[in-house]
Amino acid sequence: MGRLLPITARSLRDSWRGLLAWALGLTAALALYLPLFPSFGSNGSLEEIIATLPPELVDALGYDQIGTGSGYAQATFFGLIGFALIVIATTAWGASAIGGAEENGRLELDLAHGIGRVSYVLENALAILLKLVVFGIVIGVVVGILNGPAELGLEASGIIAAIAALAGLGALSAAAALLAGAITGRRIAGVAAGAGIAVYGYALQAVANQSEDLRWVERLSPYSWAYSEAPLESGFAWGIAAVWGVAILFTGAAALALRSRDVTG
Amino acid sequence: MTPAIELNDLRKQYGRRTALHGLTLSVTPGTVFGLIGPNGAGKTTTLRMLVDIIRPTSGTARVLGTDPRTGGAALRRRIGYVPGEFRMEGRATGRRLLDFYTSVSGPVSPGRIDHLAERLSCDLSRPVRTLSKGNKQKLGLIQAFMHEPPLLILDEPTSGLDPLMQREFLGLVHEARQNGQTVLLSSHVLSEIQQAADEVAVLSQGRIVAAGAVDELRLGAVRRIRAVLTDADPNAVRGVLAPLSTSTPPEVRAQDDRVIVHATLEGEIDPLVKALARFHVAELLIEEPDLEESVLRLYGSASTDTPTAMGGE
Numbered sequence: 001m002g003r004l005l006p007i008t009a010r011s012l013r014d015s016w017r018g019l020l021a022w023a024l025g026l027t028a029a030l031a032l033y034l035p036l037f038p039s040f041g042s043n044g045s046l047e048e049i050i051a052t053l054p055p056e057l058v059d060a061l062g063y064d065q066i067g068t069g070s071g072y073a074q075a076t077f078f079g080l081i082g083f084a085l086i087v088i089a090t091t092a093w094g095a096s097a098i099g100g101a102e103e104n105g106r107l108e109l110d111l112a113h114g115i116g117r118v119s120y121v122l123e124n125a126l127a128i129l130l131k132l133v134v135f136g137i138v139i140g141v142v143v144g145i146l147n148g149p150a151e152l153g154l155e156a157s158g159i160i161a162a163i164a165a166l167a168g169l170g171a172l173s174a175a176a177a178l179l180a181g182a183i184t185g186r187r188i189a190g191v192a193a194g195a196g197i198a199v200y201g202y203a204l205q206a207v208a209n210q211s212e213d214l215r216w217v218e219r220l221s222p223y224s225w226a227y228s229e230a231p232l233e234s235g236f237a238w239g240i241a242a243v244w245g246v247a248i249l250f251t252g253a254a255a256l257a258l259r260s261r262d263v264t265g
Numbered sequence: 266m267t268p269a270i271e272l273n274d275l276r277k278q279y280g281r282r283t284a285l286h287g288l289t290l291s292v293t294p295g296t297v298f299g300l301i302g303p304n305g306a307g308k309t310t311t312l313r314m315l316v317d318i319i320r321p322t323s324g325t326a327r328v329l330g331t332d333p334r335t336g337g338a339a340l341r342r343r344i345g346y347v348p349g350e351f352r353m354e355g356r357a358t359g360r361r362l363l364d365f366y367t368s369v370s371g372p373v374s375p376g377r378i379d380h381l382a383e384r385l386s387c388d389l390s391r392p393v394r395t396l397s398k399g400n401k402q403k404l405g406l407i408q409a410f411m412h413e414p415p416l417l418i419l420d421e422p423t424s425g426l427d428p429l430m431q432r433e434f435l436g437l438v439h440e441a442r443q444n445g446q447t448v449l450l451s452s453h454v455l456s457e458i459q460q461a462a463d464e465v466a467v468l469s470q471g472r473i474v475a476a477g478a479v480d481e482l483r484l485g486a487v488r489r490i491r492a493v494l495t496d497a498d499p500n501a502v503r504g505v506l507a508p509l510s511t512s513t514p515p516e517v518r519a520q521d522d523r524v525i526v527h528a529t530l531e532g533e534i535d536p537l538v539k540a541l542a543r544f545h546v547a548e549l550l551i552e553e554p555d556l557e558e559s560v561l562r563l564y565g566s567a568s569t570d571t572p573t574a575m576g577g578e
Contacts, residue, residue, distance in 0.1 A: 006365065006368045006369050010365050014355065014356065014357060104352060104353075104354050105348065105350060105351070105352035105353065106353065106354070106355075108313075108318055108348050109346075109348055109351075109353075109405075109408075110369075111316075111317070111318060111341075112316040112318060112341060112344070112346040112348065113338075113341060113342070113346075113366055113369045113370040114338040114339070114341050114342035114369045114370040115338055115341075115369050116337055116338045262318070262319035262320060263318045263319065264319070
């Protein structure tokens, strides 16, 4: 009865403007940062500047490898601005999908219709996943175009692995936001959870980079799971799969949480 | 015949607060059942449990023969539901909203949405967020009625509608009944229930305080009277009014050359009219008290443990 995946379809149709804006933002960030690499990344001038910074700051920001094309792309886009943009976008989507819908009354009406609660969560998660795929394609195409002119020397397998890692971190924040929204019915709880897990992972990774004695801390950081094996340089690593795995777990938990409680709005 | 809705000792507790103390009622298929009560009486809680938005703490519910907890999406496709507070936001137009609900709860016969929109004069081309409360409520009605479900559950369906649209709504309910659909509607407006419903249950503080056929409940029997008489002596007026069944002694006072009467009357209106007719009546106002007042007056405080059964079978 009815169309296939109606919730996913509605979510995509209602948010294509936002998706387009975010994609343009990601493209602009890539187009601003990557072409600068030849002018001060590869010739060492950026490394000179960085040498004047406190080493703790450099370690925290992951700027130690900035002299290579992959290190530069990682430190500027994948590890920092791209990460921030994607986490903000997916957190907002995840938080509004259930917590936001419950607050504005849409969830009550939706669930009074012929929609199951588990499929409600899963279809919303699928919509976010599809939007992440769009982001991944946009990033892949733009990085692919800039790779030659910006003298980054990136391999296709590295680009794909880094996109999978970045999208995984986005999916993790989205799933945490979905889960918190499904438990509490509050959008703000979703925002806190999605942003919280991103900040937590980033901060722990920064701490772990401070000294070899603290290196173990990175095992607790999803950000480190995604990036510590330098995916742009060395391709796929199991840590990336682990990030996606936790995102899937959170999504499943969100479905169970929503199924088992009263919707109040 | 299996009742369209059958609730047995349904209870709902929110933490330590009890919203519903063991509700038992049965709705015959093809009838219109009204649930009335003041705000906070437990009407919304009850209706939400029927569509599995919230779950009972104990007791059982059967909706169209199925437990809403296990009936899932398939059961809810057979129900049209208007939530108590129909809020809708977003850039999507009314038509897109309805198309979406058609895709999850349809099918909807062709032309049905436009027909309903026309009757309720609802503009479907405007973004939902720009609509007034009344127009949002119309969308709420359309999404509930459009797929002609066997059961309609309507929580305060006329809130925000102007009187003309309220009448149109009563027409929709009437037609639904003629089509054999069952309607359960809640309201805190007594006259609305009296016009629409066959049977009624009065809810107060989470309990049914009265239930039965609408005419037999005599909820409308309590009326507030205000009369202004000229050429009258206050004592004579008091004497004439004394035999009438008023809940408290009528208040009669003289002001200049007029006598002003305030009274709350129970029962028939005729003796009062005849009594007043002996004087020159300059003004006469007879009004229905609000529901809370009439419910409490007729059925005492809500602490009664056993509901007063009136009428019914």
